[in-house]
Amino acid sequence: MTxxxxxxxxxxxxxxxxxxxTLSQAGPGVHFFLNYLRDETSAEAVKKExxxxxxxxxxxxxxxxxxxxxxxxxxIIQENxxxxxxxxxxxxxGVFKPVHQLRVKDWDISLDVNAKAFLLLAQGALPLMKKNGGKIVTISSLGAKHFTPNYGAIGISKAALENLVRYLAVELAAFxxxxxxxxxxxxxxxxxxxxPDFENMKKTYLSRTPFGRTGTPEDIARVVSFLLSRDSNWITGQTLIADGGYSLS
Ligand SMILES: NC(=O)c1ccc[n+]([C@@H]2O[C@H](COP(=O)([O-])OP(=O)(O)OC[C@H]3O[C@@H](n4cnc5c(N)ncnc54)[C@H](OP(=O)(O)O)[C@@H]3O)[C@@H](O)[C@H]2O)c1
Structure with missing residues:
Protein backbone atom coordinates (compact mmCIF):
# COMPACT_ATOMS: atom_id res chain seq x y z
CA MET A 1 0.00 0.00 0.00
CA THR A 2 1.52 3.29 -1.08
CA THR A 22 -18.34 6.47 -7.28
CA LEU A 23 -17.98 6.15 -11.07
CA SER A 24 -16.27 9.54 -11.30
CA GLN A 25 -13.54 8.38 -8.90
CA ALA A 26 -13.08 4.85 -10.28
CA GLY A 27 -9.75 3.80 -11.76
CA PRO A 28 -6.62 1.78 -11.03
CA GLY A 29 -5.23 2.12 -7.50
CA VAL A 30 -8.48 3.21 -5.89
CA HIS A 31 -9.93 1.17 -3.03
CA PHE A 32 -13.59 1.96 -2.45
CA PHE A 33 -15.51 1.29 0.75
CA LEU A 34 -19.07 1.54 -0.53
CA ASN A 35 -21.88 1.82 1.97
CA TYR A 36 -25.57 1.40 1.16
CA LEU A 37 -28.69 0.45 3.07
CA ARG A 38 -30.15 -2.72 1.55
CA ASP A 39 -30.23 -2.80 -2.27
CA GLU A 40 -27.75 -5.66 -2.88
CA THR A 41 -28.49 -5.83 -6.61
CA SER A 42 -27.42 -2.23 -7.26
CA ALA A 43 -24.40 -2.66 -4.97
CA GLU A 44 -23.17 -5.80 -6.76
CA ALA A 45 -23.68 -4.12 -10.14
CA VAL A 46 -21.59 -1.07 -9.14
CA LYS A 47 -18.90 -3.33 -7.69
CA LYS A 48 -18.58 -5.17 -11.02
CA GLU A 49 -18.64 -1.92 -12.97
CA ILE A 76 -13.62 -2.88 8.63
CA ILE A 77 -11.79 0.08 7.04
CA GLN A 78 -9.11 -0.04 9.74
CA GLU A 79 -8.50 -3.72 8.98
CA ASN A 80 -8.22 -3.11 5.25
CA GLY A 94 -36.60 11.16 5.12
CA VAL A 95 -40.35 11.26 4.93
CA PHE A 96 -42.14 13.69 2.64
CA LYS A 97 -44.86 15.48 4.59
CA PRO A 98 -45.60 18.92 6.07
CA VAL A 99 -43.52 19.70 9.19
CA HIS A 100 -46.61 20.24 11.30
CA GLN A 101 -47.48 16.57 10.72
CA LEU A 102 -44.05 15.13 11.54
CA ARG A 103 -43.86 12.41 14.18
CA VAL A 104 -40.83 12.21 16.47
CA LYS A 105 -39.76 9.13 14.51
CA ASP A 106 -39.86 11.04 11.20
CA TRP A 107 -37.72 13.84 12.65
CA ASP A 108 -35.23 11.37 14.15
CA ILE A 109 -34.73 9.41 10.91
CA SER A 110 -33.80 12.50 8.89
CA LEU A 111 -31.61 14.07 11.53
CA ASP A 112 -29.89 10.74 12.27
CA VAL A 113 -29.15 9.65 8.69
CA ASN A 114 -28.53 13.03 7.10
CA ALA A 115 -26.83 15.06 9.83
CA LYS A 116 -25.77 13.00 12.86
CA ALA A 117 -24.26 10.35 10.60
CA PHE A 118 -22.06 13.00 9.00
CA LEU A 119 -20.71 14.01 12.40
CA LEU A 120 -19.99 10.39 13.36
CA LEU A 121 -18.48 9.63 9.96
CA ALA A 122 -16.16 12.62 10.21
CA GLN A 123 -15.18 11.59 13.75
CA GLY A 124 -14.53 8.02 12.54
CA ALA A 125 -12.51 9.24 9.56
CA LEU A 126 -10.29 11.59 11.57
CA PRO A 127 -7.81 9.01 12.94
CA LEU A 128 -7.44 7.60 9.41
CA MET A 129 -7.01 11.02 7.76
CA LYS A 130 -5.09 13.13 10.22
CA LYS A 131 -1.60 12.00 9.21
CA ASN A 132 -1.85 12.75 5.47
CA GLY A 133 -4.82 15.10 5.33
CA GLY A 134 -7.95 14.43 3.32
CA LYS A 135 -11.16 15.69 1.78
CA ILE A 136 -14.64 15.32 3.21
CA VAL A 137 -17.67 16.17 1.09
CA THR A 138 -21.38 15.81 1.69
CA ILE A 139 -24.47 16.43 -0.40
CA SER A 140 -27.02 19.02 0.65
CA SER A 141 -30.06 20.47 -1.05
CA LEU A 142 -31.75 23.82 -1.61
CA GLY A 143 -34.33 22.84 1.03
CA ALA A 144 -31.68 23.65 3.66
CA LYS A 145 -32.41 27.32 3.05
CA HIS A 146 -35.67 27.57 1.12
CA PHE A 147 -39.14 26.31 1.85
CA THR A 148 -40.07 23.30 -0.30
CA PRO A 149 -43.51 21.75 0.26
CA ASN A 150 -43.37 18.39 2.11
CA TYR A 151 -39.58 18.62 2.43
CA GLY A 152 -39.26 20.03 5.95
CA ALA A 153 -37.80 16.96 7.67
CA ILE A 154 -35.02 16.63 5.12
CA GLY A 155 -34.53 20.38 4.58
CA ILE A 156 -34.01 20.98 8.30
CA SER A 157 -31.55 18.09 8.54
CA LYS A 158 -29.63 19.54 5.57
CA ALA A 159 -29.45 22.92 7.34
CA ALA A 160 -27.81 21.13 10.29
CA LEU A 161 -25.54 19.33 7.84
CA GLU A 162 -24.38 22.57 6.19
CA ASN A 163 -23.59 24.08 9.58
CA LEU A 164 -21.68 20.95 10.59
CA VAL A 165 -19.62 21.45 7.43
CA ARG A 166 -18.62 24.92 8.64
CA TYR A 167 -17.71 23.80 12.17
CA LEU A 168 -15.79 20.72 11.03
CA ALA A 169 -13.97 22.73 8.36
CA VAL A 170 -12.48 25.10 10.92
CA GLU A 171 -11.63 22.37 13.44
CA LEU A 172 -10.16 19.89 10.95
CA ALA A 173 -8.05 22.41 9.00
CA ALA A 174 -5.36 21.75 11.63
CA PHE A 175 -5.09 18.25 10.16
CA PRO A 196 -45.83 13.63 -3.49
CA ASP A 197 -46.88 15.39 -6.69
CA PHE A 198 -43.46 14.81 -8.30
CA GLU A 199 -44.62 15.59 -11.86
CA ASN A 200 -46.01 19.01 -10.89
CA MET A 201 -42.91 19.80 -8.88
CA LYS A 202 -40.77 18.95 -11.90
CA LYS A 203 -42.90 21.18 -14.17
CA THR A 204 -42.47 24.11 -11.78
CA TYR A 205 -38.73 23.45 -11.58
CA LEU A 206 -38.36 23.33 -15.36
CA SER A 207 -40.31 26.57 -15.78
CA ARG A 208 -37.93 28.40 -13.41
CA THR A 209 -34.54 26.98 -14.30
CA PRO A 210 -32.56 29.08 -16.82
CA PHE A 211 -31.19 26.01 -18.62
CA GLY A 212 -34.62 24.42 -18.97
CA ARG A 213 -33.66 21.03 -17.61
CA THR A 214 -33.30 19.16 -14.33
CA GLY A 215 -29.87 18.19 -12.99
CA THR A 216 -28.20 14.85 -13.55
CA PRO A 217 -26.27 12.81 -10.97
CA GLU A 218 -23.17 13.52 -13.09
CA ASP A 219 -23.72 17.31 -12.76
CA ILE A 220 -23.32 16.91 -9.01
CA ALA A 221 -20.53 14.31 -9.23
CA ARG A 222 -18.38 16.70 -11.30
CA VAL A 223 -18.57 19.33 -8.55
CA VAL A 224 -17.72 16.68 -5.95
CA SER A 225 -14.71 15.65 -8.07
CA PHE A 226 -13.53 19.25 -8.03
CA LEU A 227 -13.87 19.39 -4.24
CA LEU A 228 -11.91 16.13 -3.93
CA SER A 229 -9.15 17.43 -6.20
CA ARG A 230 -6.16 19.60 -5.38
CA ASP A 231 -7.75 22.40 -7.43
CA SER A 232 -10.05 23.10 -4.47
CA ASN A 233 -7.28 23.28 -1.86
CA TRP A 234 -8.20 26.86 -0.89
CA ILE A 235 -11.88 26.04 -0.35
CA THR A 236 -13.24 24.75 2.93
CA GLY A 237 -16.44 25.05 4.95
CA GLN A 238 -18.46 25.93 1.84
CA THR A 239 -21.68 24.69 0.34
CA LEU A 240 -21.36 25.01 -3.43
CA ILE A 241 -24.73 25.30 -5.13
CA ALA A 242 -25.05 23.26 -8.33
CA ASP A 243 -28.59 23.86 -9.55
CA GLY A 244 -28.20 25.33 -13.04
CA GLY A 245 -29.24 28.73 -11.67
CA TYR A 246 -32.65 27.60 -10.39
CA SER A 247 -32.28 29.30 -6.99
CA LEU A 248 -31.45 32.70 -8.54
CA SER A 249 -35.10 33.55 -9.17
N1 LIG B 1 -32.18 13.75 -6.05
C1 LIG B 1 -32.18 15.05 -5.83
O1 LIG B 1 -32.92 15.85 -6.46
C2 LIG B 1 -31.25 15.63 -4.80
C3 LIG B 1 -31.10 17.03 -4.77
C4 LIG B 1 -30.24 17.58 -3.84
C5 LIG B 1 -29.56 16.78 -2.96
N2 LIG B 1 -29.74 15.43 -2.99
C6 LIG B 1 -29.00 14.64 -2.03
O2 LIG B 1 -28.14 13.74 -2.74
C7 LIG B 1 -27.93 12.59 -1.96
C8 LIG B 1 -28.25 11.36 -2.80
O3 LIG B 1 -29.61 11.41 -3.18
P1 LIG B 1 -30.17 10.49 -4.35
O4 LIG B 1 -31.36 11.21 -4.88
O5 LIG B 1 -29.08 10.09 -5.23
O6 LIG B 1 -30.70 9.24 -3.50
P2 LIG B 1 -31.00 7.73 -3.96
O7 LIG B 1 -30.96 7.59 -5.44
O8 LIG B 1 -32.26 7.36 -3.23
O9 LIG B 1 -29.78 6.89 -3.34
C9 LIG B 1 -29.63 6.87 -1.96
C10 LIG B 1 -28.44 6.00 -1.59
O10 LIG B 1 -28.25 6.13 -0.19
C11 LIG B 1 -28.36 4.84 0.44
N3 LIG B 1 -28.96 5.00 1.76
C12 LIG B 1 -30.17 5.52 2.06
N4 LIG B 1 -30.37 5.52 3.39
C13 LIG B 1 -29.27 4.97 3.94
C14 LIG B 1 -28.88 4.67 5.26
N5 LIG B 1 -29.69 4.93 6.32
N6 LIG B 1 -27.66 4.10 5.48
C15 LIG B 1 -26.84 3.83 4.43
N7 LIG B 1 -27.16 4.09 3.14
C16 LIG B 1 -28.36 4.65 2.90
C17 LIG B 1 -29.20 4.01 -0.51
O11 LIG B 1 -28.96 2.61 -0.28
P3 LIG B 1 -29.94 1.49 -0.95
O12 LIG B 1 -29.59 1.49 -2.40
O13 LIG B 1 -29.57 0.24 -0.25
O14 LIG B 1 -31.34 1.96 -0.70
C18 LIG B 1 -28.66 4.52 -1.86
O15 LIG B 1 -27.41 3.92 -2.16
C19 LIG B 1 -28.79 12.75 -0.73
O16 LIG B 1 -28.01 13.27 0.31
C20 LIG B 1 -29.84 13.74 -1.17
O17 LIG B 1 -30.41 14.44 -0.09
C21 LIG B 1 -30.56 14.85 -3.89
Whole structure:
Protein backbone atom coordinates (compact mmCIF):
# COMPACT_ATOMS: atom_id res chain seq x y z
CA MET A 1 0.00 0.00 0.00
CA THR A 2 1.52 3.29 -1.08
CA UNK A 3 0.57 6.95 -1.20
CA UNK A 4 -0.30 6.53 -4.87
CA UNK A 5 -3.22 4.36 -3.79
CA UNK A 6 -6.40 6.12 -2.79
CA UNK A 7 -8.88 4.99 -0.14
CA UNK A 8 -12.40 6.35 -0.39
CA UNK A 9 -15.50 5.81 1.75
CA UNK A 10 -18.80 6.75 0.11
CA UNK A 11 -22.12 6.38 1.91
CA UNK A 12 -25.03 5.78 -0.45
CA UNK A 13 -22.39 5.19 -3.10
CA UNK A 14 -24.34 2.58 -5.01
CA UNK A 15 -27.36 4.47 -6.36
CA UNK A 16 -28.33 7.90 -7.68
CA UNK A 17 -25.89 10.75 -7.06
CA UNK A 18 -23.63 8.53 -4.91
CA UNK A 19 -23.35 6.08 -7.79
CA UNK A 20 -22.25 8.87 -10.16
CA UNK A 21 -19.68 10.02 -7.58
CA THR A 22 -18.34 6.47 -7.28
CA LEU A 23 -17.98 6.15 -11.07
CA SER A 24 -16.27 9.54 -11.30
CA GLN A 25 -13.54 8.38 -8.90
CA ALA A 26 -13.08 4.85 -10.28
CA GLY A 27 -9.75 3.80 -11.76
CA PRO A 28 -6.62 1.78 -11.03
CA GLY A 29 -5.23 2.12 -7.50
CA VAL A 30 -8.48 3.21 -5.89
CA HIS A 31 -9.93 1.17 -3.03
CA PHE A 32 -13.59 1.96 -2.45
CA PHE A 33 -15.51 1.29 0.75
CA LEU A 34 -19.07 1.54 -0.53
CA ASN A 35 -21.88 1.82 1.97
CA TYR A 36 -25.57 1.40 1.16
CA LEU A 37 -28.69 0.45 3.07
CA ARG A 38 -30.15 -2.72 1.55
CA ASP A 39 -30.23 -2.80 -2.27
CA GLU A 40 -27.75 -5.66 -2.88
CA THR A 41 -28.49 -5.83 -6.61
CA SER A 42 -27.42 -2.23 -7.26
CA ALA A 43 -24.40 -2.66 -4.97
CA GLU A 44 -23.17 -5.80 -6.76
CA ALA A 45 -23.68 -4.12 -10.14
CA VAL A 46 -21.59 -1.07 -9.14
CA LYS A 47 -18.90 -3.33 -7.69
CA LYS A 48 -18.58 -5.17 -11.02
CA GLU A 49 -18.64 -1.92 -12.97
CA UNK A 50 -15.79 -0.31 -11.06
CA UNK A 51 -13.72 -3.48 -10.68
CA UNK A 52 -13.61 -3.52 -14.49
CA UNK A 53 -11.92 -0.11 -14.24
CA UNK A 54 -9.19 -1.50 -11.98
CA UNK A 55 -10.53 -0.42 -8.58
CA UNK A 56 -10.93 -2.55 -5.48
CA UNK A 57 -14.27 -2.53 -3.71
CA UNK A 58 -15.44 -3.45 -0.23
CA UNK A 59 -19.22 -3.37 -0.03
CA UNK A 60 -20.51 -2.26 3.36
CA UNK A 61 -24.28 -2.59 3.81
CA UNK A 62 -25.42 -0.78 6.94
CA UNK A 63 -27.67 1.95 8.26
CA UNK A 64 -25.58 5.06 8.86
CA UNK A 65 -28.41 6.37 11.05
CA UNK A 66 -27.23 3.84 13.62
CA UNK A 67 -24.00 4.83 15.42
CA UNK A 68 -23.04 1.18 16.06
CA UNK A 69 -23.20 0.43 12.34
CA UNK A 70 -20.93 3.41 11.65
CA UNK A 71 -18.44 1.98 14.18
CA UNK A 72 -18.55 -1.35 12.33
CA UNK A 73 -17.83 0.43 9.03
CA UNK A 74 -14.68 1.97 10.51
CA UNK A 75 -13.55 -1.32 12.09
CA ILE A 76 -13.62 -2.88 8.63
CA ILE A 77 -11.79 0.08 7.04
CA GLN A 78 -9.11 -0.04 9.74
CA GLU A 79 -8.50 -3.72 8.98
CA ASN A 80 -8.22 -3.11 5.25
CA UNK A 81 -6.68 0.31 4.71
CA UNK A 82 -3.72 2.28 6.13
CA UNK A 83 -5.62 5.58 5.84
CA UNK A 84 -8.66 7.25 4.32
CA UNK A 85 -8.16 9.94 1.65
CA UNK A 86 -11.76 10.88 0.92
CA UNK A 87 -15.05 10.58 2.79
CA UNK A 88 -18.25 11.35 0.88
CA UNK A 89 -21.59 11.26 2.68
CA UNK A 90 -24.31 11.00 0.04
CA UNK A 91 -26.80 8.69 1.81
CA UNK A 92 -29.99 10.38 2.94
CA UNK A 93 -33.43 9.36 4.14
CA GLY A 94 -36.60 11.16 5.12
CA VAL A 95 -40.35 11.26 4.93
CA PHE A 96 -42.14 13.69 2.64
CA LYS A 97 -44.86 15.48 4.59
CA PRO A 98 -45.60 18.92 6.07
CA VAL A 99 -43.52 19.70 9.19
CA HIS A 100 -46.61 20.24 11.30
CA GLN A 101 -47.48 16.57 10.72
CA LEU A 102 -44.05 15.13 11.54
CA ARG A 103 -43.86 12.41 14.18
CA VAL A 104 -40.83 12.21 16.47
CA LYS A 105 -39.76 9.13 14.51
CA ASP A 106 -39.86 11.04 11.20
CA TRP A 107 -37.72 13.84 12.65
CA ASP A 108 -35.23 11.37 14.15
CA ILE A 109 -34.73 9.41 10.91
CA SER A 110 -33.80 12.50 8.89
CA LEU A 111 -31.61 14.07 11.53
CA ASP A 112 -29.89 10.74 12.27
CA VAL A 113 -29.15 9.65 8.69
CA ASN A 114 -28.53 13.03 7.10
CA ALA A 115 -26.83 15.06 9.83
CA LYS A 116 -25.77 13.00 12.86
CA ALA A 117 -24.26 10.35 10.60
CA PHE A 118 -22.06 13.00 9.00
CA LEU A 119 -20.71 14.01 12.40
CA LEU A 120 -19.99 10.39 13.36
CA LEU A 121 -18.48 9.63 9.96
CA ALA A 122 -16.16 12.62 10.21
CA GLN A 123 -15.18 11.59 13.75
CA GLY A 124 -14.53 8.02 12.54
CA ALA A 125 -12.51 9.24 9.56
CA LEU A 126 -10.29 11.59 11.57
CA PRO A 127 -7.81 9.01 12.94
CA LEU A 128 -7.44 7.60 9.41
CA MET A 129 -7.01 11.02 7.76
CA LYS A 130 -5.09 13.13 10.22
CA LYS A 131 -1.60 12.00 9.21
CA ASN A 132 -1.85 12.75 5.47
CA GLY A 133 -4.82 15.10 5.33
CA GLY A 134 -7.95 14.43 3.32
CA LYS A 135 -11.16 15.69 1.78
CA ILE A 136 -14.64 15.32 3.21
CA VAL A 137 -17.67 16.17 1.09
CA THR A 138 -21.38 15.81 1.69
CA ILE A 139 -24.47 16.43 -0.40
CA SER A 140 -27.02 19.02 0.65
CA SER A 141 -30.06 20.47 -1.05
CA LEU A 142 -31.75 23.82 -1.61
CA GLY A 143 -34.33 22.84 1.03
CA ALA A 144 -31.68 23.65 3.66
CA LYS A 145 -32.41 27.32 3.05
CA HIS A 146 -35.67 27.57 1.12
CA PHE A 147 -39.14 26.31 1.85
CA THR A 148 -40.07 23.30 -0.30
CA PRO A 149 -43.51 21.75 0.26
CA ASN A 150 -43.37 18.39 2.11
CA TYR A 151 -39.58 18.62 2.43
CA GLY A 152 -39.26 20.03 5.95
CA ALA A 153 -37.80 16.96 7.67
CA ILE A 154 -35.02 16.63 5.12
CA GLY A 155 -34.53 20.38 4.58
CA ILE A 156 -34.01 20.98 8.30
CA SER A 157 -31.55 18.09 8.54
CA LYS A 158 -29.63 19.54 5.57
CA ALA A 159 -29.45 22.92 7.34
CA ALA A 160 -27.81 21.13 10.29
CA LEU A 161 -25.54 19.33 7.84
CA GLU A 162 -24.38 22.57 6.19
CA ASN A 163 -23.59 24.08 9.58
CA LEU A 164 -21.68 20.95 10.59
CA VAL A 165 -19.62 21.45 7.43
CA ARG A 166 -18.62 24.92 8.64
CA TYR A 167 -17.71 23.80 12.17
CA LEU A 168 -15.79 20.72 11.03
CA ALA A 169 -13.97 22.73 8.36
CA VAL A 170 -12.48 25.10 10.92
CA GLU A 171 -11.63 22.37 13.44
CA LEU A 172 -10.16 19.89 10.95
CA ALA A 173 -8.05 22.41 9.00
CA ALA A 174 -5.36 21.75 11.63
CA PHE A 175 -5.09 18.25 10.16
CA UNK A 176 -5.10 19.47 6.53
CA UNK A 177 -8.61 18.10 6.10
CA UNK A 178 -11.02 20.05 3.89
CA UNK A 179 -14.76 19.80 4.55
CA UNK A 180 -17.33 21.01 2.02
CA UNK A 181 -20.82 20.33 0.67
CA UNK A 182 -22.45 20.39 -2.73
CA UNK A 183 -26.06 21.51 -2.74
CA UNK A 184 -28.12 20.28 -5.65
CA UNK A 185 -31.35 21.44 -7.20
CA UNK A 186 -33.70 18.83 -8.59
CA UNK A 187 -31.84 15.74 -9.80
CA UNK A 188 -33.95 12.93 -11.17
CA UNK A 189 -33.08 9.88 -9.07
CA UNK A 190 -35.22 7.14 -7.50
CA UNK A 191 -35.58 9.11 -4.27
CA UNK A 192 -37.47 11.92 -5.99
CA UNK A 193 -40.10 9.61 -7.43
CA UNK A 194 -41.36 9.23 -3.84
CA UNK A 195 -42.07 12.95 -3.64
CA PRO A 196 -45.83 13.63 -3.49
CA ASP A 197 -46.88 15.39 -6.69
CA PHE A 198 -43.46 14.81 -8.30
CA GLU A 199 -44.62 15.59 -11.86
CA ASN A 200 -46.01 19.01 -10.89
CA MET A 201 -42.91 19.80 -8.88
CA LYS A 202 -40.77 18.95 -11.90
CA LYS A 203 -42.90 21.18 -14.17
CA THR A 204 -42.47 24.11 -11.78
CA TYR A 205 -38.73 23.45 -11.58
CA LEU A 206 -38.36 23.33 -15.36
CA SER A 207 -40.31 26.57 -15.78
CA ARG A 208 -37.93 28.40 -13.41
CA THR A 209 -34.54 26.98 -14.30
CA PRO A 210 -32.56 29.08 -16.82
CA PHE A 211 -31.19 26.01 -18.62
CA GLY A 212 -34.62 24.42 -18.97
CA ARG A 213 -33.66 21.03 -17.61
CA THR A 214 -33.30 19.16 -14.33
CA GLY A 215 -29.87 18.19 -12.99
CA THR A 216 -28.20 14.85 -13.55
CA PRO A 217 -26.27 12.81 -10.97
CA GLU A 218 -23.17 13.52 -13.09
CA ASP A 219 -23.72 17.31 -12.76
CA ILE A 220 -23.32 16.91 -9.01
CA ALA A 221 -20.53 14.31 -9.23
CA ARG A 222 -18.38 16.70 -11.30
CA VAL A 223 -18.57 19.33 -8.55
CA VAL A 224 -17.72 16.68 -5.95
CA SER A 225 -14.71 15.65 -8.07
CA PHE A 226 -13.53 19.25 -8.03
CA LEU A 227 -13.87 19.39 -4.24
CA LEU A 228 -11.91 16.13 -3.93
CA SER A 229 -9.15 17.43 -6.20
CA ARG A 230 -6.16 19.60 -5.38
CA ASP A 231 -7.75 22.40 -7.43
CA SER A 232 -10.05 23.10 -4.47
CA ASN A 233 -7.28 23.28 -1.86
CA TRP A 234 -8.20 26.86 -0.89
CA ILE A 235 -11.88 26.04 -0.35
CA THR A 236 -13.24 24.75 2.93
CA GLY A 237 -16.44 25.05 4.95
CA GLN A 238 -18.46 25.93 1.84
CA THR A 239 -21.68 24.69 0.34
CA LEU A 240 -21.36 25.01 -3.43
CA ILE A 241 -24.73 25.30 -5.13
CA ALA A 242 -25.05 23.26 -8.33
CA ASP A 243 -28.59 23.86 -9.55
CA GLY A 244 -28.20 25.33 -13.04
CA GLY A 245 -29.24 28.73 -11.67
CA TYR A 246 -32.65 27.60 -10.39
CA SER A 247 -32.28 29.30 -6.99
CA LEU A 248 -31.45 32.70 -8.54
CA SER A 249 -35.10 33.55 -9.17
N1 LIG B 1 -32.18 13.75 -6.05
C1 LIG B 1 -32.18 15.05 -5.83
O1 LIG B 1 -32.92 15.85 -6.46
C2 LIG B 1 -31.25 15.63 -4.80
C3 LIG B 1 -31.10 17.03 -4.77
C4 LIG B 1 -30.24 17.58 -3.84
C5 LIG B 1 -29.56 16.78 -2.96
N2 LIG B 1 -29.74 15.43 -2.99
C6 LIG B 1 -29.00 14.64 -2.03
O2 LIG B 1 -28.14 13.74 -2.74
C7 LIG B 1 -27.93 12.59 -1.96
C8 LIG B 1 -28.25 11.36 -2.80
O3 LIG B 1 -29.61 11.41 -3.18
P1 LIG B 1 -30.17 10.49 -4.35
O4 LIG B 1 -31.36 11.21 -4.88
O5 LIG B 1 -29.08 10.09 -5.23
O6 LIG B 1 -30.70 9.24 -3.50
P2 LIG B 1 -31.00 7.73 -3.96
O7 LIG B 1 -30.96 7.59 -5.44
O8 LIG B 1 -32.26 7.36 -3.23
O9 LIG B 1 -29.78 6.89 -3.34
C9 LIG B 1 -29.63 6.87 -1.96
C10 LIG B 1 -28.44 6.00 -1.59
O10 LIG B 1 -28.25 6.13 -0.19
C11 LIG B 1 -28.36 4.84 0.44
N3 LIG B 1 -28.96 5.00 1.76
C12 LIG B 1 -30.17 5.52 2.06
N4 LIG B 1 -30.37 5.52 3.39
C13 LIG B 1 -29.27 4.97 3.94
C14 LIG B 1 -28.88 4.67 5.26
N5 LIG B 1 -29.69 4.93 6.32
N6 LIG B 1 -27.66 4.10 5.48
C15 LIG B 1 -26.84 3.83 4.43
N7 LIG B 1 -27.16 4.09 3.14
C16 LIG B 1 -28.36 4.65 2.90
C17 LIG B 1 -29.20 4.01 -0.51
O11 LIG B 1 -28.96 2.61 -0.28
P3 LIG B 1 -29.94 1.49 -0.95
O12 LIG B 1 -29.59 1.49 -2.40
O13 LIG B 1 -29.57 0.24 -0.25
O14 LIG B 1 -31.34 1.96 -0.70
C18 LIG B 1 -28.66 4.52 -1.86
O15 LIG B 1 -27.41 3.92 -2.16
C19 LIG B 1 -28.79 12.75 -0.73
O16 LIG B 1 -28.01 13.27 0.31
C20 LIG B 1 -29.84 13.74 -1.17
O17 LIG B 1 -30.41 14.44 -0.09
C21 LIG B 1 -30.56 14.85 -3.89
Missing amino acids: LTEKFILITGGTRGIGHAI IEKRGSRVTLMPGNVGNPEEISQIFS APRLDHLIHSAAL NIHVNAVSGGLVETDSLKMF
